[in-house]
Amino acid sequence: MTFSPKLEEKFAKMLQAYPEGRKRSAVVPMLIYAQDEVGAVTPELIDEVARRCEVPPLQVDEVVGYYSMLHRKPMGKYHVQVCTNISCLLVGGMELYEHASKKLGIGHKQVTSDGQFSLEEVECMGACSWAPAVEINYDFYHHITPEKLDQLIDGLRKAH
Amino acid sequence: MAELVNLTINGQAIQAEKGALLIEVARQNGMEIPAFCYYEGLTLQAACRMCLVEVEKTPKLQVGCTLPVADGMVVHTESETVRAARKGTLEFLLTNHPLDCPVCDKGGECELQDMVFRYGAGESRFTERKVHVDEQQWSPVVFFDAPRCILCYRCVRVCNEGMGVGALGVSNRGVISEIVPNHHDYLECDECGACIDICPVGALTSGSYRYQTRPWEMNHVGTICTHCGDGCRTTLGVRDDHIIRGNNRDHSGINGEFLCVKGRYAFDFVEHAERLQSPMVRNPHGEFEPTSWSKAFTAIAEAFTAAHARGGKFGVIGSNHTTNEENYFLQKFAREGFGTKNIDHHRTGDLATFFDALSGRNDALATAGDLYTAKAVLVVGADLAQQHPFLSYQARANVRHHNAHIYAVTTGPVREDNQAVASIRVPAGGELDGVESLRDKLKAEGDLVIVFGDSIQGDGVRKLVAFGDSLGIPVKYVCLVDYSNSRGAFDMGLIPRDGGMSVQQMLAAKDLDVLWVVGANPLKNAALASSNAFVIVQDLFMTETAKHAHIVLPAASAYEKNGTVTNVCGEVQKLKQAVKVMGTKTDLEIMGSIAKEMKLNLGIWLPDKVFAEIRKNVHGYDVPLPVVDTGGAAPTMPLNGRVAALPGVVQSAGDTLFTSGSMSRYSKILNAVIESPGALYGGKGR
Numbered sequence: 001m002t003f004s005p006k007l008e009e010k011f012a013k014m015l016q017a018y019p020e021g022r023k024r025s026a027v028v029p030m031l032i033y034a035q036d037e038v039g040a041v042t043p044e045l046i047d048e049v050a051r052r053c054e055v056p057p058l059q060v061d062e063v064v065g066y067y068s069m070l071h072r073k074p075m076g077k078y079h080v081q082v083c084t085n086i087s088c089l090l091v092g093g094m095e096l097y098e099h100a101s102k103k104l105g106i107g108h109k110q111v112t113s114d115g116q117f118s119l120e121e122v123e124c125m126g127a128c129s130w131a132p133a134v135e136i137n138y139d140f141y142h143h144i145t146p147e148k149l150d151q152l153i154d155g156l157r158k159a160h
Numbered sequence: 161m162a163e164l165v166n167l168t169i170n171g172q173a174i175q176a177e178k179g180a181l182l183i184e185v186a187r188q189n190g191m192e193i194p195a196f197c198y199y200e201g202l203t204l205q206a207a208c209r210m211c212l213v214e215v216e217k218t219p220k221l222q223v224g225c226t227l228p229v230a231d232g233m234v235v236h237t238e239s240e241t242v243r244a245a246r247k248g249t250l251e252f253l254l255t256n257h258p259l260d261c262p263v264c265d266k267g268g269e270c271e272l273q274d275m276v277f278r279y280g281a282g283e284s285r286f287t288e289r290k291v292h293v294d295e296q297q298w299s300p301v302v303f304f305d306a307p308r309c310i311l312c313y314r315c316v317r318v319c320n321e322g323m324g325v326g327a328l329g330v331s332n333r334g335v336i337s338e339i340v341p342n343h344h345d346y347l348e349c350d351e352c353g354a355c356i357d358i359c360p361v362g363a364l365t366s367g368s369y370r371y372q373t374r375p376w377e378m379n380h381v382g383t384i385c386t387h388c389g390d391g392c393r394t395t396l397g398v399r400d401d402h403i404i405r406g407n408n409r410d411h412s413g414i415n416g417e418f419l420c421v422k423g424r425y426a427f428d429f430v431e432h433a434e435r436l437q438s439p440m441v442r443n444p445h446g447e448f449e450p451t452s453w454s455k456a457f458t459a460i461a462e463a464f465t466a467a468h469a470r471g472g473k474f475g476v477i478g479s480n481h482t483t484n485e486e487n488y489f490l491q492k493f494a495r496e497g498f499g500t501k502n503i504d505h506h507r508t509g510d511l512a513t514f515f516d517a518l519s520g521r522n523d524a525l526a527t528a529g530d531l532y533t534a535k536a537v538l539v540v541g542a543d544l545a546q547q548h549p550f551l552s553y554q555a556r557a558n559v560r561h562h563n564a565h566i567y568a569v570t571t572g573p574v575r576e577d578n579q580a581v582a583s584i585r586v587p588a589g590g591e592l593d594g595v596e597s598l599r600d601k602l603k604a605e606g607d608l609v610i611v612f613g614d615s616i617q618g619d620g621v622r623k624l625v626a627f628g629d630s631l632g633i634p635v636k637y638v639c640l641v642d643y644s645n646s647r648g649a650f651d652m653g654l655i656p657r658d659g660g661m662s663v664q665q666m667l668a669a670k671d672l673d674v675l676w677v678v679g680a681n682p683l684k685n686a687a688l689a690s691s692n693a694f695v696i697v698q699d700l701f702m703t704e705t706a707k708h709a710h711i712v713l714p715a716a717s718a719y720e721k722n723g724t725v726t727n728v729c730g731e732v733q734k735l736k737q738a739v740k741v742m743g744t745k746t747d748l749e750i751m752g753s754i755a756k757e758m759k760l761n762l763g764i765w766l767p768d769k770v771f772a773e774i775r776k777n778v779h780g781y782d783v784p785l786p787v788v789d790t791g792g793a794a795p796t797m798p799l800n801g802r803v804a805a806l807p808g809v810v811q812s813a814g815d816t817l818f819t820s821g822s823m824s825r826y827s828k829i830l831n832a833v834i835e836s837p838g839a840l841y842g843g844k845g846r
Contacts, residue, residue: 058329058342065331065340 001048007037011052023053027063031070040074068122076111076118078156080104081135084121087128092145096132097121099146103153116157167233176229183211183224186237193237194246194275196253196360197312198225201557202321205313209249210275213237221245243279250281253310256291256335257361264308266362269375269409272310291335298347300832301367301425302356306338309363315339315355322418324545324556324575325349339363350549350817351421351833357407358417368425368829369405373397378404381738382412382791384725386481386644386718387422387820390415390528390550391727391793394423396719396738403427403719403739414528414731414793420549421833422820427719429826430741434701436714437743448712453745453753456711461757463694463710464498464674472673474500475666475693478654479679479747480508480643481823483723483735485770486747487645487652488778489762490678493751495653497760498674501660505649506680508642508812510617512655516803517625518637526609526636527729527795532558534636535606536565538598540624541591542613542640545575546816548728551611551638552576565605569594571615591615592623599631607634614640614812618805641728642813643821644718648726651778651796655806662808678747679715681705681822698747703822714744717823721746723767724774724788731793732783 002008011030018025030049035041041064050057064070082088082097097119101107104117111118127133130142134149141152163178169186176185183193184200196208204226211224216234221242236242253272261267276282293306313330316339320326327349331340341347356364378397385394385406393413397405406424408417415423439456440448467474476494478487487505494503518524531537531554544552552575558564559579568576568583569591577583582601586594591612602608608631616624621639628635641647656662663682666672672690677697683705688695697709706712718725719738723746726732745753752765763773774781779801783794813821824830 056326056342058326058340061340062329062331066333 001044003034003037007033015052024055024059025053027053027055027060028067031060031063035070041070041072068120071109074111074115075109075120077116078136078153079118079120080153081120081122081125083123083125083127083131083133083135085124087124088132091131093132096134096144096146096149100134100149100153103150117153165229165231165233167229167231167235169235170237178230179228181225182213182222182227182229182233182235185229186224186235191237193224194271194278195225196271196275196310197314199314199317199358201561202314202317205317208253208310208312210246212242212245212249214239214242246275246279247281250276250279251284251286254281254284255286255288256307257310258290258292258307260308263371264362265365265370266308266359267374270362271360293338296345297367298341298345299349299351299367300829301351301353301421302341302347303365303367303370304339304341305363305365308361309339310361311337311339312360314358314360315364318354318358319349321560322354322553322557323350323352324552324578328355350545351425352419352549353407353421353424354418357409357419357424366405366425368428369397372404373399381736382408382410383719383736383738384413384644384727384733385419385423387426387823388420388548388550388815389641389643389646389728390548391644391725391729391731391733392419392423392550393733393791394419394427396427398738401739403430412791413733414727415550415553418550418553420817421830422817422824425829426820426824426827428828429700429823430717430719430739432701432826432828434826435741435744436699436701436706436712437741438714440709440712442710451711456713457753457757460696460711460754463696464754465758467673467694468498473669473671474498474502475661475669475672475675476500476503477663477666477675477677477680477682478503478505478649480506480641480646480649480821481718482645482649482679482747483718483721483725483767484645484648484652484732484774484781485723485767486678486751487649487654488774489748489751489765489770491653492762493755493760494676497755497758497762501656501658502666503654503660504656504663504666504808505646505654506663506682506813507650507655507806507808507810508646509614509639510621510810511639511641511647511650512803512806513618513621514625514637514639515798516805517622518798519802522797523634524636525730525795525798526611526638527731527793528554528727530609530636530729531555531611531638533562534558534564534609535562536567536602536608538567538569538595538602538608538610539574539576540569540595540610540612541571541615542611543570543572543574544611547613547642547812547814548611548640549817551728555579567598567602569598588615592620592627595624595627599627603631603633605633607636609636609638611638611640614810617810638729640812642815644727645725647728647730648724648732651726651730651781652774653778656808657804657806662806664808677705677709678751683708684822698750700744701822701826713750715750716741716744716746720744721748721767723748724771726796727793730780730796730798732781732788732796733793734788734791 046060050060084093134141134144165178186193193211195211197205206226212221213224214236215222295305316328319328327342356366378399381396385392392415394406396403438450441451537555566580568580584594670689672693675693675695681703695709697706698713698715755762780797787794
């Protein structure tokens, strides 16, 4: 399995960044960058990362199971992540999540039939001061209300 | 000497090595700090919170398994606070743990059960539903019941570190964390079952033992595994004359708790439906029919006596699996009773040249323990993990605990490569060149154990020993032989010395009058040239050789007899009878009865009496009786003095982890696991 030249370059640099014999340190960053390019953490990707980091595939599999930001199946083009941890919860995070679920017609870690949107109820993303917070792909949106979320989603739909 | 510190545990003043772990120091001084995840010899996990202790002047409870002792430390391991904390930990562990102790295999020997009894968390404040996951079968021998798992990671670590396989991992996190096998729903591994034995609860259960019995309903018989030559002690769980399980949880024997799939599971050949349970004699039509022991003995004695009287040619082939006593008695029978030198067994390592090369020395034989303590281990022409799993385990543990250096010189990839400081691939026959290329590195080692397989023979053995001598460091050797008593068979004299015929010569001799085969299968891939030979076979099964016999006698296996065996490193250990299979007799009793019928006086045929004779007569076997009698392993000395070269072929059977000659064909479990795919074993290492 090979990646784009740009990613390959990144990985080559990454493997140099750790001390001798500690290639396994690169497992998490490699997975997250590769997931963006491949679209999901496929079994082939697990084997490839294991090979490059010189660990048994099972150890990479353990990491994928542990971190909720790593997905075994492709998520939507726009991955909507709503925080429902305590700070967000207190100011309507749960209602926001339920609203998003109703609007998109999908539940936790599900993808719309057109593949455009996916939804995830996530743990704290460190945006408590601006709660309730939503993250779409890698972009943060603060002080979100159901109305603002509608606008956001509609805007993304139009952009498509 | 390491720096010592003074500390107090439960009011007792204690001196301990600086940096030692509190849990170990407490144990060494007779105070138990309970723990699930901590396991001696494995890496620290600190996952279970059971070993919490109170350390004065420290605000919070400390984790005893990762806490190094320090000077002036005052520790309480059973204070009220500690007991309350442990009770709380247990309550958490029981949130999802089912209370199915009445049907759980582990009931009665469960560490969680013991702790709940001790600290009491019988009542739970949790009202939530318990998470349930269905039981899974991962292999013919490993079953997993996820809800019972307390996530101590012992299985993951023993597989990864102890076995060097790494077939288990943990998936997901939090309350849905689960142990997973390397192929999602099945295991590809050694099938050794170490994970099952090390499990403190009943999460991992054994295919052969599950739902069969209770630990307190069995007798536990410590004996020596009858498969490969490593001489592991296996404690057989016996109920109503059936062996139900094998393990070594009491750490007795040279192997500690280590066992491979054969030691733990491959006892089932004992009860195979095809076990011979009556002597068989050929009727006038040439077909086998059952006969009585007395008729069989009479017929054999008559034939032996007649052949001896007319000066007939005898051939005697002994076994790699029978006891020292039986082997000694057999060669005595041949030499004194028949006056023949034609006695041999399937030789799987060139012990003759090896002992000759080491003639006059008594410090050159490595014990199994030496592989764990030596600074360096050199493996030449052998796939240890496949053929000598315990020696391989020792070397791995040596690397983990003592940073030993492993060197491998083999024709193909072996598991030792993963830890070796140098792995050299050589063409077959090029092993000694490979060894030579390591000279400078080996010279720099403190001491060395050289382990070599059957690819090193004759002059090769002499060259290897000369190489070891030239390094200028202490060197010990292990000459690998295949089976549970291959070494003993050689030592007891089942060898064609002084001009006797080898196995191959006996089979090829057209004028052979009598062929007596005790627990061997020489005709598996060979023909018997003499058409007039009277063939007697003692065996467990109707082997290819037994099918050629005139009379077949049903023998008892090693699990059905007392006696001693000598392992690959030359350590003598005692067998203990676990069961009796109806209709069989031990080979010693069979031979004794034939001798009596022939009116030969070969001495009393009781194992202890014969062993006393061995201690007196066999060089190097004057081992301390208390060691052997109490279940220890007594190292023998190599046969001092010169050993003449022997005729015949020396060849290892090339067994893998899942085979052990004819016997493994009759083990259902071994046959079941062979079907598991094994990319790990794709390359034949030898």
